[in-house]
Amino acid sequence: MRIPSAFLLVALLLLACVGFALTTGQYHxxxxxxxxxxxxxxxxCAPNEDLATPAMVLWSVRLPRVLMAILAxxxxxxxxxxxxxxxxxxxxxxxxxxxxxxxxxxxxxxxxFLGKSAISIESSAFFWAVAAVAIVYAIGGRGINTLTTxxxxxxxxxTFFMAASSFLKYIADPNEQLxxxxxxxxxxxxxxxxxxxxxxxxIIVIGIGVILTFRGKLNLLALGDEEALSMGVNVKxxxxxxxxxxxxxxxxxxxSCGIIMWVDLIVAHIARLIVGPDHGKLVxxxxxxxALFLLSTDTVVRLLPGGEIPISIVTSFIGAxxxxxxxxxxxxxxxA
Amino acid sequence: xxPGDEALTAEALCFNYREREILRKVSFQVNHGExxxxxGPNGSGKTTLLKCLNGLxxxxxxxxxxxxxxxAKLPREExxxxxxxxxxxxxxxxAFSVLQMVLMAGSVRFGLAGIPKMKDRHQATEVLEELNIQxxxxxxYNELSGGEKQMVLIARALFQGTGILLLDEPTSHLDFKRQxxxxxxxxxxxxxxxxxxxxTLHDPNxxxxxxxxxxxxxxxxxxxxxxxxxVFHVESLESTYDMKIHMGRTDSxxxxxxxxxxx
Amino acid sequence: MKCRTASLALAxxxxxxxxxGSPIRAQGTRIITDMDSRKVEVPVTPKRIACMHGVSSxxxxxxxxxxxxxxxxxxxxxxAKLYPETRNLQTVQAPFTGNVERMLSLKADxxxxxxxxxxxxxxxxxxLHTACGFSAQKRPRTLSDFLADFKxxxxxxxxxxxxxxxxxxxxxxxxxxxxxxxxxxxxxKIPPGKRPSxxxxxMFGNPLAxxxxxxxxxxxxxxxxxxxLPQAIDAxxxxxxxxxxxxxxxxxxxxxxxxxTPGSTFKSPAWAAMRATRSGRVHVLPTGxxxxxxxxxxxxxxxxxxxxxxxxxxxxxxxxxxxMRTFYSEVYGKTVSDKDAERILQxxxxx
Numbered sequence: 007m008r009i010p011s012a013f014l015l016v017a018l019l020l021l022a023c024v025g026f027a028l029t030t031g032q033y034h035x036x037x038x039x040x041x042x043x044x045x046x047x048x049x050x051c052a053p054n055e056d057l058a059t060p061a062m063v064l065w066s067v068r069l070p071r072v073l074m075a076i077l078a079x080x081x082x083x084x085x086x087x088x089x090x091x092x093x094x095x096x097x098x099x100x101x102x103x104x105x106x107x108x109x110x111x112x113x114x115x116x117x118x119f120l121g122k123s124a125i126s127i128e129s130s131a132f133f134w135a136v137a138a139v140a141i142v143y144a145i146g147g148r149g150i151n152t153l154t155t156x157x158x159x160x161x162x163x164x165t166f167f168m169a170a171s172s173f174l175k176y177i178a179d180p181n182e183q184l185x186x187x188x189x190x191x192x193x194x195x196x197x198x199x200x201x202x203x204x205x206x207x208x209i210i211v212i213g214i215g216v217i218l219t220f221r222g223k224l225n226l227l228a229l230g231d232e233e234a235l236s237m238g239v240n241v242k243x244x245x246x247x248x249x250x251x252x253x254x255x256x257x258x259x260x261x262s263c264g265i266i267m268w269v270d271l272i273v274a275h276i277a278r279l280i281v282g283p284d285h286g287k288l289v290x291x292x293x294x295x296x297a298l299f300l301l302s303t304d305t306v307v308r309l310l311p312g313g314e315i316p317i318s319i320v321t322s323f324i325g326a327x328x329x330x331x332x333x334x335x336x337x338x339x340x341x342a
Numbered sequence: 343x344x345p346g347d348e349a350l351t352a353e354a355l356c357f358n359y360r361e362r363e364i365l366r367k368v369s370f371q372v373n374h375g376e377x378x379x380x381x382g383p384n385g386s387g388k389t390t391l392l393k394c395l396n397g398l399x400x401x402x403x404x405x406x407x408x409x410x411x412x413x414a415k416l417p418r419e420e421x422x423x424x425x426x427x428x429x430x431x432x433x434x435x436x437a438f439s440v441l442q443m444v445l446m447a448g449s450v451r452f453g454l455a456g457i458p459k460m461k462d463r464h465q466a467t468e469v470l471e472e473l474n475i476q477x478x479x480x481x482x483y484n485e486l487s488g489g490e491k492q493m494v495l496i497a498r499a500l501f502q503g504t505g506i507l508l509l510d511e512p513t514s515h516l517d518f519k520r521q522x523x524x525x526x527x528x529x530x531x532x533x534x535x536x537x538x539x540x541x542t543l544h545d546p547n548x549x550x551x552x553x554x555x556x557x558x559x560x561x562x563x564x565x566x567x568x569x570x571x572x573v574f575h576v577e578s579l580e581s582t583y584d585m586k587i588h589m590g591r592t593d594s595x596x597x598x599x600x601x602x603x604x605x
Numbered sequence: 606m607k608c609r610t611a612s613l614a615l616a617x618x619x620x621x622x623x624x625x626g627s628p629i630r631a632q633g634t635r636i637i638t639d640m641d642s643r644k645v646e647v648p649v650t651p652k653r654i655a656c657m658h659g660v661s662s663x664x665x666x667x668x669x670x671x672x673x674x675x676x677x678x679x680x681x682x683x684x685a686k687l688y689p690e691t692r693n694l695q696t697v698q699a700p701f702t703g704n705v706e707r708m709l710s711l712k713a714d715x716x717x718x719x720x721x722x723x724x725x726x727x728x729x730x731x732x733l734h735t736a737c738g739f740s741a742q743k744r745p746r747t748l749s750d751f752l753a754d755f756k757x758x759x760x761x762x763x764x765x766x767x768x769x770x771x772x773x774x775x776x777x778x779x780x781x782x783x784x785x786x787x788x789x790x791x792x793x794k795i796p797p798g799k800r801p802s803x804x805x806x807x808m809f810g811n812p813l814a815x816x817x818x819x820x821x822x823x824x825x826x827x828x829x830x831x832x833x834l835p836q837a838i839d840a841x842x843x844x845x846x847x848x849x850x851x852x853x854x855x856x857x858x859x860x861x862x863x864x865x866t867p868g869s870t871f872k873s874p875a876w877a878a879m880r881a882t883r884s885g886r887v888h889v890l891p892t893g894x895x896x897x898x899x900x901x902x903x904x905x906x907x908x909x910x911x912x913x914x915x916x917x918x919x920x921x922x923x924x925x926x927x928x929m930r931t932f933y934s935e936v937y938g939k940t941v942s943d944k945d946a947e948r949i950l951q952x953x954x955x956x
Contacts, residue, residue, distance in 0.1 A: 033848035059851070059878055066874040067847055094435045185809035185864030196813055196847060199873050222456020225446045228436055232398055233429070237502065238422025238450035283436035286457045313817065313843035 009281050013291060020076075020298045027072045027305045028064065035060045066200070074198045074206065075304040076297040078259035079269060081210045083296025085256035086270030087277065087288055088217055088248050091224040093143075095156060096278070099271035100139070100256040103160040106267070107167035108138025109260050114174040114187045127190065128205070128261045135257040138163050139249065195263045195304050196314050206262040213255035214293060217248065224248065224285035266300070266318050268325025273299050275332060348410070349374040349538035350395060350425075350506060355404035357390055357562075364390045365401065366562040372540055372555060374505075377532045379549035379570075380542040382559035383583050388542040389430075391559065392508050395540065397421050408506065422450045426499035430510040432491070434483060440494050441466060441479040447502040469501045473527060489520040493527070500531060507532070509541035513548065521545070525552045546583075547598050550574045558582040634734065640761055641720050641737035648714045648734060650767040655713035657703045657724070661738035662717075663895040664762040666691055667777070667902040667937060668770040675711045676703070682954035684894045687939045705731040715765075736765065739900075744819040744841060751824040755904070756781060773936075777902070780936050784905045785828060788912050791919050792830030801856035801915050803831035804881070805898070806845065807865030807889075812876065813850070814861075817843045821900045822859075829911035830919075831857065847875055855881045857915060862892035862952045863899070888914050893929075893949040894937070906932055910950075925950065 029040055043061045046052070086099040093103075100106070112134030113127050120126040146159025171187075178184040223244050226234040234241050256270065277292035300317075303324070307317050350372045357365040364387045372378045380388050393399040395406055397413045406413040408424050416424075426447070438446075444466045449456040458466070470476040475493050478486065483494060492512055499507055512528065513521040529552050532539045543549045549556055549570075556573050558566040559582070566578040576589045579599055586602035633649045655676040656662040662677035663684075672690040679696040680688065695711065697703060705727060708716060717738045718724045728735045739758065745751040756778045763774025805822045808814035816822040817838035826833035834853040835845060858881040866889065871882055881887050891910065895901035909928050913920040929946040933939045945955065 031848040032846050033852040059854070062874055062878045063848060063851055066878075067851065091436075096435060185811075188809045189811045189864075196844065197811065197873075219455055222446075222449055222452060222458075225438070225442070225456070226449055229432070229434055229446070232393075232427075233432065235398055235418055236396060236422065236425075236427040237447055238419040240418050278436070282442075283438050284442050286455075308846060308848070313838045313840060314813065314846045316844075 009287060012280050013287075013294070016291070016294045016298055020294060020301070023298060023301050023305065024072060024076075027075075027301060027308075028068050030305075031063070031068060031308060033060075033063045033067070035063065040064070070198045070200050070203045071195050071304070071308075072301060074195055074203050074263060075301040077203070077206055077210045078195075078263050078266065079273070079296040079298070079300025080214060080293040081206075081255035081259035081296075082266065082270040082300070083273035083277065083292040084214050084217055084289060085252040085259075086274035086296075087285070087292045088224065088252035089270075090274050091228045091285060092245050092248050093156060094228055094230065096275065097271075098156055098160065099274065100252065101260075101265075101267055101270055102157065102164070103142045104138030104163040104167060105135045105253055105256050106260055106265050107164040107171065109135040109257050110191055110265065111138075111167040111171045111174070113190045113261065114171050114178070117186045117190065118174055118178050118183050124201075124205075128258075131261045132254065132257040134167070135260070136250070136253045138167055139253055143249075191264060194314070194316055194318075198262065202262045206258045209258035210255045213251040213258070216251045217255075218289055220244065220247065221285045221289040224289070225283075228283070228285070264316075264318070266321055268321045268329075269296060269300055272321075272325040272328055275329070347374045348372075349376070349408070350540065351407045352391075352395065353405050353407070355391070355394055355401045355406065357387070357394060357399060357401045359390075364562050365394065367404070368559070368562070368564050369404075370557050370564060370567050372538060374538050375532075375536055376538055376554045377529060377552060378538075378540045378555040378557065379553035380540060380557050380559065381546055381549055381579075381582060382542075386559040386582075387562040388559055389510055392427075392510050392540070392542060396425050396427055396508055419450050422502065422504070424504050425506045425508060426502040426504040428492075428495045428499045428507065428509040428512060430512075430514055432495060437482045437484055439479070440470070440475075440481050440483055440486070443483050443494060444469060444498045444501050447498040451503070466501050469497050472500070472531070473497050488515040489517070489524065492516060492520075492524055496524070496527065496531075500535075505536075505538060507537050507539040507541075509539065511542050511544060514544060521548065528552070546574075546579055550597055550599070560584070637736070637761075637764060639736040640739055640758060641743075643725075643737065645736050646734055647736055647765060651715040651734075651765065653712055653714045654717060655703060655708045655711065655715070655733075656717045656738075657697065658717055658719040658738045660895060660900050661762070662691075663901050664738070664759060665766065666894065668759075668762055668766055668773045669938070670766045670770055673766065675713055676708065681892060681895060683892070683949060686955040687894060687933075687937070687941075703728070705733070708733060738762070745824070746819055748824055748827050751819075752785065755900075759902075777936050780932070781905055784932075785908060788828055788830075788908050792828065792912060792916070795830045795916065795919075797832070800830055800832045801886075802834050802853065803857050803859065803911075803915070804834050804845075804850055804853060804855035805859045805861070806835075806850075807860035808842070808863060810864035811844075812860065812865070812871075813845045813847060815843060815845050816841060821904070822898055825898075825904065825907055825911060828908045829915050831911065831915045851875060851879065854879055856884075857881050857886040858888070859898070859911065859914075860887065860889045861896065861898050862890045863896040865889055866952075886914070889952055891950050892952050902937075903932070905936075 039057065039060050043057055043064055046057060089098050089100050089103060090096050109131040112131040116127040116130035120130060142159045142163045145162065146156035175184060175187055178187055223239050226237050226239045227241065227244060231241050273296040274292055277288055277295045281287045281291045303320050304317055307315055307320055348371050352368055352370050355365050355368040368391060380391065382388050390399060394401050400414060413421060445458045445462060448458060448462055452458055452462065467476060467479060470479055473493055473496065475497065478490060478494060483491065486494065509528065512524055516524060525548055528539060528541065531537065553570055556567065556570055557564060558573065558578055565582050566573045574597060576587050580587045587599050588602045589597055589599045591597055634646045635649055636644055636646055639645050652673055653675045654665060654673045656665065656674055659678045662674055665671060665674055666684060666688050671688040674691060674694045676695045676697060680691040685692050703716065709731060714734060716728045716733050716735045718728065718735060719739060720737050725735050745754040759774045759777050763771040803826045806812045806815040815835045817840040818836040820841050823833045823836050834855055838845065871877055871887065876882055890898045890907065893903050895903060897903045897907040906929055909923055910925060913923055913925060926943050926946040929949065930941050933941040948955065
């Protein structure tokens with residue numbers, strides 16, 4: 007597939023998916039009603055009594071959820087691409103390098119010791135997400151076979167933070183704090199509010215913007231430190247900048263919709279298979295593809311009859327076998 | 343910048359790796375337009391010296407100046423505008439195409455994002471044409487043979503557009519014929535583009551044929567240095583490699599050396 | 606696995622000691638049928654119970670045997686006040702799967718467990734007596750089954766805990782029958798069209814965490830004369846979808862007292878748009894000795910509370926505070942002041 011047409015196709019699919027997601031749901035809105043709601047919105051007048059609820063469903067339930075899925079999908083995938091690039095390793099991803107479990111630990115810590123305000127929870131989640139990655143990098147970033155050591159360091163740090171979170175749950179007050187921790191961890195896009203969307207949007211848009219601004223340098227970092235230095239990249243500064251903003255957007259995505267596994271790793275992989283490893287194209291493409299992937303997955307979850315399945319189950323059902331397949335192909339499928 | 347002006351100077355460079363002294367008071371000067379060969383046995387400090395020249399390693403004492411500016415005080419971009427490096431071997435994880443690999447080297451000229459424009463792509467293709475490897479442009483770097491990779495790395499360094507080229511054993515993975523092809527290419531571009539080139543070499547004969555200037559290292563010290571004809575002799579090579587050496591002449595009158603075989 | 610092997614080894618070592626000092630063997634045992642329909646061997650009168658199932662400890666406390674608990678879920682502030690004997694027990698938390706060595710060191714003579722795979726076997730392998738107090742797989746599928754099952758469970762604990770408890774359990778069941786009977790006498794006459802639709806949620810503070818078809822809250826809503834909307838989902842504990850709840854547009858919303866406050870839950874315009882919210886019919890369910898919505902012994906009170914919220918006219922004569930004082934004194938044998946009752950209704954801890 008030619009690269010411009012891949013961009014166009016994914017952008018069109020995303021647009022179609024947004025359209026579909028906004029017009030379907032468990033609350034039935036007929037096309038006629040939808041049209042009236044839109045007409046009222048664009049005419050600038052308040053919808054009349056009959057249209058109040060459909061309008062509310064559209065603007066306050068579906069739209070924030072759709073936006074959040076797009077933002078989180080783009081953030082996780084770009085985070086995955088950046089981490090894989092700077093660690094020169096197509097098998098790593100923020101969630102496998104401790105971001106997720108660091109964030110859960112940070113949030114639990116804040117809920118128990120800093121009160122339950124959204125700001126303290128999210129900043130603590132972010133701080134510990136960064137700390138977890140820093141520790142993983144300190145343990146696994148050295149040595150020759152970084153591919154193995156990094157992944158193992160990720161497992162080590164993730165399990166440690168998982169244990170620490172379990173301990174916090176254990177000492178948490180079962181009536182007040184424990185429910186808050188469980189709720190935060192489960193997250194999901196089912197409860198998304200506009201305030202969360204706006205907060206996440208600010209961080210994710212800025213983060214992806216910064217990463218896009220410097221994305222060409224990722225190519226050099228992906229070759230190796232000495233290469234990048236010889237070609238004029240200030241490796242230390244750029245690596246910290248990329249890790250910081252990648253962690254920031256992934257933490258922002260995770261803190262608003264809970265643990266969504268695999269999206270970062272898988273979308274980065276698939277995006278690289280389609281447009282190749284040049285980060286000039288890979289970064290924007292993975293943002294589009296990630297948004298499409300998470301939005302379509304969430305729409306399926308939302309439309310399934312019965313109770314709502316956590317989205318992470320679906321992403322893992324897609325992600326784990328796909329990665330297994332890529333590994334089994336052995337001829338280094340990520341090098342496409 | 344005219345031929346004969348100083349391009350790269352090392353003054354009393356000392357470098358330690360933990361307790362071990364790798365470079366001991368290394369001093370030399372390479373002039374503009376020269377092709378300089380760096381000879382010495384394994385572990386004599388050749389690669390370390392190259393890294394010090396490029397500022398990748400900071401010497402314990404002494405200094406390196408490039409075109410009169412001290413390298414330790416230059417930011418990385420400024421160094422990258424002056425010096426390009428061809429590593430001995432480069433294995434990469436991601437499947438970049440040859441053209442992408444070459445384009446990346448111009449990153450320092452492409453502004454903040456480091457994204458090349460159309461004219462940069464043309465320029466990169468021209469560099470590939472100059473080295474007669476334009477057919478490799480769409481191929482994946484990882485799938486190339488050793489000789490092709492070496493040529494791509496050289497093309498990349500050329501595209502970086504610097505006046506100084508540092509090469510670390512550019513022929514070490516190449517067969518007999520390709521060693522010659524690559525070295526000839528290096529010689530040609532050095533002359534045509536008026537570059538200053540420093541390369542480490544294992545084969546003293548290659549150095550004797552292609553280089554203008556030679557620096558011979560042994561245990562981190564410069565044993566001999568000077569223009570090729572001044573220093574390419576049995577005595578200097580024997581003390582550099584700690585071995586008996588026989589020197590002969592080809593039919594055309596050029597000197598060559600072989601070990602003194604005891605079999 | 607390792608832990609399990611270690612506990613097995615310990616159990617073997619203990620049994621090798623001959624068991625002379627072990628309270629497990631110190632008294633006689635008998636065979637009963639537990640709530641998972643298994644024949645199990647239990648002490649004639651258990652004295653040291655490790656309770657691995659949340660609401661089972663509420664039954665034990667309610668039947669006056671709180672002093673028999675050595676290990677259980679942390680008692681609520683009201684349980685700690687009304688039953689001081691439960692203040693010092695050791696606590697366990699979700700997922701309520703116990704540590705055999707801890708139970709052995711506490712000299713537990715009976716373990717009450719939830720029927721997770723391997724739980725019973727684990728305790729039995731260590732020589733502990735076990736009984737299952739509740740089984741979610743066997744949810745009653747009709748209202749009459751539910752009522753019978755509820756009482757069967759209370760009686761099971763009465764049988765288990767000895768003659769005083771037995772008497773208390775019979776007393777409880779009589780009270781239960783009487784009160785539920787009088788509520789049903791009113792609500793069963795209400796035609797389907799007059800029954801308000803009810804949504805229940807708010808476990809862990811998540812308004813979408815609900816109970817589904819044939820759950821406790823389904824039957825409690827039926828008793829109180831409501832239509833339980835989440836019965837569309839056939840599961841005990843489950844999650845609803847926000848649009849689903851919007852399209853249900855419930856008349857009344859009950860929120861779990863365990864983790865929910867109405868303010869934090871309803872900041873979103875979606876919840877604010879629902880009929881229940883607009884008409885001010887969102888109620889946080891009280892938490893007394895136990896959270897009322899978790900099949901607590903206070904389910905009788907929950908039925909009255911919900912009936913009053915759903916049909917204020919028909920239940921105008923029922924005084925909630927008075928009902929509470931009577932229930933706590935007649936069934937639990939505890940004195941609760943008007944003020945205490947008010948605080949329980951507002952999910953507030955004792956002063």
